[in-house]
Amino acid sequence: MAYTGRTLGIGLMNGKPFAFYLLCSRSFPNRKAVIRGNAAYIINQTETDNPYVSYPVVRVNERYAVVTNGLHTDFIFQALEWEKPRKALIHVLDAMDYERDDHNTPRIAGVVERGSERGWLGFVGRDGFWVRELELREGKALVTATYNVDGFIKIGLSNFSSARELATEILKLPFEHKIISIGIAEKKDGWEIEAAS
Numbered sequence: 741m742a743y744t745g746r747t748l749g750i751g752l753m754n755g756k757p758f759a760f761y762l763l764c765s766r767s768f769p770n771r772k773a774v775i776r777g778n779a780a781y782i783i784n785q786t787e788t789d790n791p792y793v794s795y796p797v798v799r800v801n802e803r804y805a806v807v808t809n810g811l812h813t814d815f816i817f818q819a820l821e822w823e824k825p826r827k828a829l830i831h832v833l834d835a836m837d838y839e840r841d842d843h844n845t846p847r848i849a850g851v852v853e854r855g856s857e858r859g860w861l862g863f864v865g866r867d868g869f870w871v872r873e874l875e876l877r878e879g880k881a882l883v884t885a886t887y888n889v890d891g892f893i894k895i896g897l898s899n900f901s902s903a904r905e906l907a908t909e910i911l912k913l914p915f916e917h918k919i920i921s922i923g924i925a926e927k928k929d930g931w932e933i934e935a936a937s
């Protein structure tokens with residue numbers, strides 16, 4: 741598979757929604773994930789002027805989990821206080837647009853809802869913009885990425901029963917330049933967030 745860069749997915753396992761993030765990077769491999777309460781952050785550990793390589797990557801509340809490849813995580817999460825996921829993704833991705841870096845790197849985003857078998861993916865690039873509300877299928881992830889994925893692809897996953905197991909499974913996927921994975925899985929009263937590297 742060609743290099744996908746930042747890659748994320750949403751799906752259903754054992755009847756419960758999940759989401760994941762897979763940080764793949766050629767240029768900034770020295771990163772770490774920090775999980776704090778209801779949020780996770782990607783932190784770049786080398787000196788750089790690039791504004792796109794450290795960011796809030798996950799935010800959850802008792803209803804939604806949001807995962808993205810940039811600062812738009814917080815804006816989408818906040819918009820969910822007054823609008824549904826499809827509208828929140830449309831508004832925020834349209835407002836923030838793609839990254840003004842050397843690659844015109846797209847912004848990507850995923851949202852899942854506790855107790856729901858529907859999920860949402862969004863993408864804004866220089867030449868494309870889409871937001872989809874999707875039916876989640878048992879044992880499958882719907883996956884999009886910054887580079888070389890046309891829309892989204894469907895990937896089958898081995899059974900997992902925790903966010904940690906999900907993060908470990910995701911690291912086994914055949915994507916290039918994998919650095920960190922983050923699993924987000926439904927639990928009794930919210931979401932579990934775990935990272936693996």
Ligand SMILES: NC(=O)c1ncn([C@@H]2O[C@H](COP(=O)(O)O)[C@@H](O)[C@H]2O)c1NC=O
Pocket residue numbers: 745746763764765766767768782790792793794809810839841842843845846886
């Ligand atoms: N979110 C991230 O972790 C992230 N990592 C790298 N980028 C951007 O993508 C460019 C290419 O990075 P790479 O060669 O690692 O795929 C970087 O110069 C940077 O502007 C990112 N921006 C969006 O994906």
